[in-house]
Amino acid sequence: MLPWLTVLLIVLLAYGLYGGLVLAPADYQQGDSFRIIYIHVPSAWMSLFVYVVMAISGAIGLIWHIKLAEIVSISSASIGAAFTFLALITGSLWGKPMWGTWWVWDARLTSELILLFLYLGVIGLYGAIEDKRTAARAVAILALVGVVNIPIIHYSVEWWNTLHQGATVTKFDKPSIHPDMLIPLLVMAVAFKVYYGIALLMRCRNELLQREQNNRWVDEILEKL
Amino acid sequence: MSDFWHMGGYAFYVWTSYGIGFLVLMIGVIKPLMLQKKILRELVLKRQRNQRVSKS
Numbered sequence: 151m152l153p154w155l156t157v158l159l160i161v162l163l164a165y166g167l168y169g170g171l172v173l174a175p176a177d178y179q180q181g182d183s184f185r186i187i188y189i190h191v192p193s194a195w196m197s198l199f200v201y202v203v204m205a206i207s208g209a210i211g212l213i214w215h216i217k218l219a220e221i222v223s224i225s226s227a228s229i230g231a232a233f234t235f236l237a238l239i240t241g242s243l244w245g246k247p248m249w250g251t252w253w254v255w256d257a258r259l260t261s262e263l264i265l266l267f268l269y270l271g272v273i274g275l276y277g278a279i280e281d282k283r284t285a286a287r288a289v290a291i292l293a294l295v296g297v298v299n300i301p302i303i304h305y306s307v308e309w310w311n312t313l314h315q316g317a318t319v320t321k322f323d324k325p326s327i328h329p330d331m332l333i334p335l336l337v338m339a340v341a342f343k344v345y346y347g348i349a350l351l352m353r354c355r356n357e358l359l360q361r362e363q364n365n366r367w368v369d370e371i372l373e374k375l
Numbered sequence: 376m377s378d379f380w381h382m383g384g385y386a387f388y389v390w391t392s393y394g395i396g397f398l399v400l401m402i403g404v405i406k407p408l409m410l411q412k413k414i415l416r417e418l419v420l421k422r423q424r425n426q427r428v429s430k431s
Binding site: 171172176181182183185186189190193228229232235236239240243244246247345348349352353355356359360363368369371372375 | 382383393399400410415
């Protein structure tokens, strides 16, 4: 499965990057700086998506005590944190030339920063508790409480005045962005989802190997090495 | 071609974004790969130890 996903990821990235960096025309207001969108927006979308996956699988683990759900939940945390970090840093690099500042304490940026802290809290809490099943339960509750932040991030650009531009793609009218710019963006978004799949599978495998190290199937894997 | 790298004067911001993006995503898959190698190595050692103990 992983080799296929990796090939798919490379194809999507090649197409998305070529479309975004070469084929798409420069923005009429922002010039070429808008091309940061192809990293920034997929990262920001994924930072929310991964959080929701983490919270839902955490809840499933909490309610039905399904071990695999716990593992998916905790394995998502560090990937989500990476996406959030990327969204913040590329946003900053976009904000400097466009807004004239690296950072403002407005609703969108602040709530995204809180999201990063939530991810870091989840990772820290999981690491701090010795028994992994207890740790997974504690982390799931923290993740569920933090879900309140997700709609705040999404609607922050509508609810409050902000330097951050409003939605151009995820709104009910048709997107106010030209297809030449939009298609690479969507391709990059899919590529980031595939990347998440790859990174998640790798982390789940490690977590399973460690938790189930005395199991038969681990023996079989080791014999094949 | 130099136009492409110049990015209409925004080269620093655009290429730093892409560079950091590349780095972060690469680290995100290299780290678990290294961890997997380490786990498997330790598990093999552990089993070899157990076998020796059970034989003696």
